[in-house]
Amino acid sequence: MLGRRISFETLAKRGLGLVRRGAARGIDIAPAVEEVRRGKQLEVAVTVDSPEAGRPLEIGLVCTETYTVFSPQLRARGSTEAVEDDVAYERWIPADSSQSEQVVTLDVPPDGPFSYDGEYLKFRWRVAARRPRDRGLDAVRSREIRVLP
Amino acid sequence: MSLRLEIQLDEERYAAGEVVHGTVLVLEGGGSRSLEVSLNYREQTGDDYEDTPVTLPGGHLHTGDLTAGASYQFEIPLPDDALPNFKSKHGDLWWEVDARSDERGRDTHERQGVEVVSRPSRP
Numbered sequence: 001m002l003g004r005r006i007s008f009e010t011l012a013k014r015g016l017g018l019v020r021r022g023a024a025r026g027i028d029i030a031p032a033v034e035e036v037r038r039g040k041q042l043e044v045a046v047t048v049d050s051p052e053a054g055r056p057l058e059i060g061l062v063c064t065e066t067y068t069v070f071s072p073q074l075r076a077r078g079s080t081e082a083v084e085d086d087v088a089y090e091r092w093i094p095a096d097s098s099q100s101e102q103v104v105t106l107d108v109p110p111d112g113p114f115s116y117d118g119e120y121l122k123f124r125w126r127v128a129a130r131r132p133r134d135r136g137l138d139a140v141r142s143r144e145i146r147v148l149p
Numbered sequence: 150m151s152l153r154l155e156i157q158l159d160e161e162r163y164a165a166g167e168v169v170h171g172t173v174l175v176l177e178g179g180g181s182r183s184l185e186v187s188l189n190y191r192e193q194t195g196d197d198y199e200d201t202p203v204t205l206p207g208g209h210l211h212t213g214d215l216t217a218g219a220s221y222q223f224e225i226p227l228p229d230d231a232l233p234n235f236k237s238k239h240g241d242l243w244w245e246v247d248a249r250s251d252e253r254g255r256d257t258h259e260r261q262g263v264e265v266v267s268r269p270s271r272p
Binding site: 114 | 192193194195196197198199200202232233235237238239240242267
């Protein structure tokens with residue numbers, strides 16, 4: 001069986017994620033549980049080393065859908081299957097940027113995707129904190145969680 | 150004349166842990182070695198990449214030729230941790246019953262989607 005290729009766009013998105021993570025040094029998030037059921041709430045502890053009032057800080061719940069597509073242009077590289085990422089769910093709420101420690105409660109959508117790791121389709125959930133930067137990419141720190149159906 | 154089957158389910162909707170009850174009807178009879186049924190969890194992306202990560206056999210319903218008008222009942226329990234159906238922008242996850250007549254040459258399949266929902270919320 002020929003291998004599946006990760007598309008250039010997907011590679012670029014994942015690379016940017018690493019850059020954002022590096023820019024988020026000093027921000028940490030810790031979900032109270034690693035598994036949560038759809039329709040329930042999730043508490044997330046947020047810690048910021050250098051809080052700055054007025055500098056926006058947002059806490060979010062994000063689900064990424066990863067899926068296989070047919071890409072005939074990849075044939076020359078030995079495969080016609082490419083892997084793409086898309087955001088299946090995303091909600092951000094503002095946090096208090098003046099606090100060094102706080103707990104934020106997020107609602108897990110009752111009719112959203114559940115964590116799934118299939119052959120051609122995957123849904124991965126994470127909680128994340130993001131803080132816009134004056135220049136360049138937003139700083140984003142995230143932790144994976146598992147959403148049960 | 151080619152064999153033709155139909156699947157009827159007793160309920161419109163099931164939850165994890167419940168038993169899927171149904172009937173396979175023979176609309177047009179024909180030669181068959183055996184008739185069997187299974188309940189499958191299916192995965193598909195928009196570009197028709199398909200997989201069947203879960204197959205629950207429902208056993209042999211009949212051995213030998215199938216006669217028009219015959220009907221065969223089946224019941225297949227869903228696991229307590231069965232995932233529900235879900236449709237996203239780029240893919241689809243769903244349950245279906247597959248009735249298969251084992252024949253010389255190409256088998257006859259009749260497939261019927263089953264709506265499976267999450268179990269009622271627990272506190």
